[in-house]
Amino acid sequence: MALDDTLQTGKTAIVPPNNLAAEAAVLGAILFDNNAFQRVADILRSTDFYAPAHAEVYETAQNMIQQGRVADGVTLREHFEKTDQLTEIGGAAYLAELLDSAAFGPEIADYANMIRDLAVRRELINVGATIQNKALTPEAGEDGSRQIELAERNLFDLAERGSTGRGFSSFGEAIIESLQMAEAAFKREGKIAGIATHLDDLDHKLGGLHRSDLLILAGRPSMGKTSLATNIAYNAAAACRRETQEDGSKKTVDGAVVGFFSLEMSREQLATRILAERTGIMSHRIRQGDLDKQDFETLREATEELQNLPLYIDDQGGLSISQVAARARRLQRSVGLDLIVLDYLQLLVGSGKSAGNRVQEITEISMGLKTLAKELNIPVLALSQLSRQVEQRDDKRPQLSDLRESGSIEQDADVVAFVYRESYYLERTEPQTDPNDPQSSEKWQRWRDQMDSVYGTAEVIIGKQRHGPIGKVKLAFDSNITRFGNLAHPEGGEDDEF
Numbered sequence: 001m002a003l004d005d006t007l008q009t010g011k012t013a014i015v016p017p018n019n020l021a022a023e024a025a026v027l028g029a030i031l032f033d034n035n036a037f038q039r040v041a042d043i044l045r046s047t048d049f050y051a052p053a054h055a056e057v058y059e060t061a062q063n064m065i066q067q068g069r070v071a072d073g074v075t076l077r078e079h080f081e082k083t084d085q086l087t088e089i090g091g092a093a094y095l096a097e098l099l100d101s102a103a104f105g106p107e108i109a110d111y112a113n114m115i116r117d118l119a120v121r122r123e124l125i126n127v128g129a130t131i132q133n134k135a136l137t138p139e140a141g142e143d144g145s146r147q148i149e150l151a152e153r154n155l156f157d158l159a160e161r162g163s164t165g166r167g168f169s170s171f172g173e174a175i176i177e178s179l180q181m182a183e184a185a186f187k188r189e190g191k192i193a194g195i196a197t198h199l200d201d202l203d204h205k206l207g208g209l210h211r212s213d214l215l216i217l218a219g220r221p222s223m224g225k226t227s228l229a230t231n232i233a234y235n236a237a238a239a240c241r242r243e244t245q246e247d248g249s250k251k252t253v254d255g256a257v258v259g260f261f262s263l264e265m266s267r268e269q270l271a272t273r274i275l276a277e278r279t280g281i282m283s284h285r286i287r288q289g290d291l292d293k294q295d296f297e298t299l300r301e302a303t304e305e306l307q308n309l310p311l312y313i314d315d316q317g318g319l320s321i322s323q324v325a326a327r328a329r330r331l332q333r334s335v336g337l338d339l340i341v342l343d344y345l346q347l348l349v350g351s352g353k354s355a356g357n358r359v360q361e362i363t364e365i366s367m368g369l370k371t372l373a374k375e376l377n378i379p380v381l382a383l384s385q386l387s388r389q390v391e392q393r394d395d396k397r398p399q400l401s402d403l404r405e406s407g408s409i410e411q412d413a414d415v416v417a418f419v420y421r422e423s424y425y426l427e428r429t430e431p432q433t434d435p436n437d438p439q440s441s442e443k444w445q446r447w448r449d450q451m452d453s454v455y456g457t458a459e460v461i462i463g464k465q466r467h468g469p470i471g472k473v474k475l476a477f478d479s480n481i482t483r484f485g486n487l488a489h490p491e492g493g494e495d496d497e498f
Helices: 020-032 035-040 052-066 073-082 091-100 107-136 144-162 171-187 200-206 225-238 267-279 283-288 293-306 321-334 358-376 388-392 406-412 422-429 438-454
Strands: 007-009 012-014 214-218 241-244 250-254 258-262 311-314 339-343 380-384 415-420 457-465 471-478 483-485
Touching (some): 020 091, 020 107, 107 144, 200 471, 214 225, 225 380, 225 483, 258 321, 267 293, 358 380, 422 438
Parallel strands (some): 214 380, 258 311, 339 380
Antiparallel strands (some): 241 250, 415 457, 457 471
């Protein structure tokens, strides 16, 4: 179904929404004074005009003005005569009528907004018709889920079109926004400008998780990157506080509404981890039902406490970057969204345009995640694998070059952090003791001392930070309940810098 001059609804012909008088008033104002074009250029495009003649006049006037030429009744008449279009637009008399209809004063912007709004409504009708047609006669290989994704994308594009967008702003406006952010951080406990992770040393290093930033959290298997991401997601959601605005919408003033894309673990496994962290009951005991009556009561109380947590989990595997974007937009529109956590990046699939080239596919995915962070104006925390070359070095601490398909990930990310637990590697090097060899006991004792010094700790290594320092942060880590926490600093020691 295409949008024609009328829409057929049953037996009644309905004219699509339009206002020809407003269109004529805007065009007349532009022809009378070309400076008027600058007042509507950011609002209107030629396709917003309902009357084909109006669209043609606006596009021609726009081209002339942008080329530094005068666009008035005389020059437009000359142009349309040369292109044999004068009759199509209604002749010279029609151009004169437009001048007679000209709007003068500030109402031209109001008329332009009205024209744009009516155009959006007509496009909405078209989108609805397209959705209906595709549902009735789907293309080969285009299932219902794919149609929903395309429909959401079209509707989101239309929603973006319905807003004027910010465009350029003065430096004065930008610097006021910067001051407001600094003021909010100054007033907030802990001096955090972004969303707090509630891991104090990490917040001190990063300043929280900032809007529009793509943060990559990488590590080798068993380092605890999923656990750390889960802890951050829980801490942000638990601190969430929202206020109702005058227009009825809700604004997050602390913490975050969190969307967690768990491409590897099920939502039940993720929930079990959070329950283990909150109750202190080991997760494998929860899964196996190895509980006494008191344990079960503790779990029940924790479940009641956590069930209203603003933490939303999507555990469908094999998602594409476009599907992640569509689901994130949907969540933000429906209940709000302040932070995305994605576990993990390499499990996403691209659009299929990369023809089996995994590096290009990862490039598309990392760019897509950064674009999504800017589009929704929220931080995106994405987990990433590291290549096996880490295991070949004596020093197992990861570095930027260890990122799998590192070029694009490192380039697109605002922050790249690595999780590293020295105890994981050290416990696998326990020396054998020999009663007949005194040196073996000494070696074992040295190993034991090293293990004692690193047991229950982890490092978060900041390898890249676009807006702040790099370095490393030490955290406490309880492997039994997969919980990261704050580590006490003897004598107020500082984090190491690179």
